[in-house]
Amino acid sequence: MQNKIFLSLGSNIGARIRNLQTAIKFLKANPKIQVGKLSSIYETSSVGPKQRDFLNCVLELQTVLSPEQLLFQLKEIEKKMGRKKTIQDGPRQIDLDLILYGGKRLQSPLLTLPHPRFHKRKFVLKPLLEIAPNLKPMGFKKTILQLYRRLTDPSQKVKLHRKQI
Known part of the structure; x- marks a missing residue:
């Protein structure tokens, strides 16, 4: 298992911590995925329409799956957990x-890597900073720490959640 991958996990409906735990259990159950470091859980203001705050974390993993195969697995987990596409x-x-996904860059109708907006989102960068501060993502000249320090949008509220996994 050679590709080091980072996923962002989020939930703002129902038992949010349990939802994150369940998703991680599904990932651990896949023999082609090896789960690594898990960040702390952060409570974050939502992006877009007004709604309940999200709980977010970042998970490092390794896999032999291609990016597209991994994306399919992630969508299957979301479906099993009852996610419905709405707005x-x-x-x-x-x-x-x-x-x-490792050092890969990808642009396809299904997937763009690195994620096209991750570097603008505190709810991704703050937990990623915790587990990979010196990582320089493919296509970026700055580390995660440097990218995080550049974010100045006061509407993006991110705080450590009182409960952890």
């Missing part, structure tokens, strides 16, 4: 986003 940036029981 963009709307509430969701679970959201699994493929943020970085």
Whole structure:
């Protein structure tokens, strides 16, 4: 298992911590995925329509799956957990986003890597900073720490959640 990958996990419907735990259990159950570091859980303001705050974390993993195969697995987990596509940036029981896949860059109708907006989102960068501060994502000249320090949008509220996994 050679490809180091980072996923962003989020939930703002139902038992949010349990939703994150369940998604991680599904990932661990896949023999082609090896789960690595898990960040702390952060409570974050939602992007888009007004809704309940999200709980977010970032998970490092390794896999032999291609980016497209991994994306399919993530969508299957979301479906098993009851996620329904509604409005963009709307509430969701679970959201699994493929943020970085090793040193790969990819642009396809299904997937863009690195994730096209990860570097603008505190709810991704703050937990990623915790587990990979010196990582320089493919296509970026700055580390995760440097990218995080550049974010100045006061509307993006991110705080450590009182409960952890």
